[in-house]
Amino acid sequence: MGLTTDEIMQVSLDLVGWDEVPADSTVYVDGEGIESALVGIDLESPEIRLADDLGYDLALAHHPTGTSARLDFPAVLDKQVEFMTAHGVPEDVAEDAVADLRSRMDHGGHSSNYRHDPSVAELLDQPYLNTHLAPDEYGRRVFREVADAQPDDATAGDFVDALGEIPELRDAETDVRLRLGERDDDLGEVAVHHAAGTNGGASVARAYFEHGVDTVLYIHVGAGDTAELREEFADTGKTLVVTGHVASDAIGMNAVVDALEERGVECDTISGCGIGRDD
Structure with missing residues (x-):
């Protein structure tokens, strides 16, 4: 009989025990009787056309491309504050740290052509x-398990090596990078800052570092943020571990693919999804 698009969205939410669809995830074009899907980290107009040409019942993307998933995206940034306060950052400091990011995401969504890719699918x-936050939350929990498994005397290098054993990170063309600090620095308290819409940049990492966190994990970070953090926190023992964007996103999306295939949906993966699935 196949699944509906709403049922497929729920499959992704079930991976992390959620009931509500996050603001960054949307069904753009409804479908039912879905038995095949083209799945990727980024599926935009060319890939939507490819899915149609090749006869797939669904184009399933990770990153949001339009409509409410882009316009309402700033709402998911509440997770940034939630994660920071869980590590002892005062709420007002956390809100200040994410204020500029909220503004940039709001301005970016407002100025974007949020109708472009969905209108192609409609035609x-x-x-x-697309399903974004739930697969990222799945990946965050994988990273958290690795962090929690490290012994008390673990170094940042030990953590980098352990993360590199995750199949998606192991098989990626990128590697896990230590953007701030040295391998022999104490790992200490680790904040896994993933599944909050995007990375928090220098301001969020700074808030963690100034309130007792020793190591921050991002899946990506800008060069300017790295330079800013190195200038402020060089030789302090603070470390920033960056796992790699596409490989990290693949962890959650691969879990979505596995869950869909268990439900009888045949999936083909492109655009970064599928890394490490040979295991």
């Missing part, structure tokens, strides 16, 4: 959805 009558 083709190609079922199309």
Whole structure:
């Protein structure tokens, strides 16, 4: 019989025990009887057309491309504050740390062509959805398990090596990078800052570092943020571990693919999804 697009969205939410669809995840074009899907980290207009040409019942993306998932995206940034306060950062400091990011995301969504990719899917009558926060939360929990498994005397280098054993990170063309600090620095308290919409940049990492966190994990970070943090925290023992964007996103999306295939949906992966699935 196949699944509906709403049921497929729920499959992704079930991975982390959620009931509500996050603001950064949307069904753009409804579908039912779905038995095949083209799945990727980024599926935009060319890939939507590819899915239609090749006869897939669904184009399933990770990153949001339009409509409410882009316009409402700043709402998911509440997770940034939630994660920081869980590590002892005062709420007002956490809010200040994420204020500029909220503004940039709001301005970016407002100025974007949020109708571009969904309108192509509508014209083709190609079922199309994206699921972002739930797969990222799945990946965050994987990273958290690795962090929690480290012994009390672990170093940042030990953590980098342990993360590199995750199949998606192991098989990626990128590697896990230590953007701030040295391998022999004490690992200490680790904040896994993933599944909060995007990375928090220098301001969020600074808030963690100034309130007792020793190591921050991001999946990506800008060069300017790295330079800023190195200038402020060089030789302090603070470390910033960056796991790699696409490989890290693949952890959650691969879990979505596995869950869909268990439900009888045949999935083909492109655009970064599928890394490390040979295991």
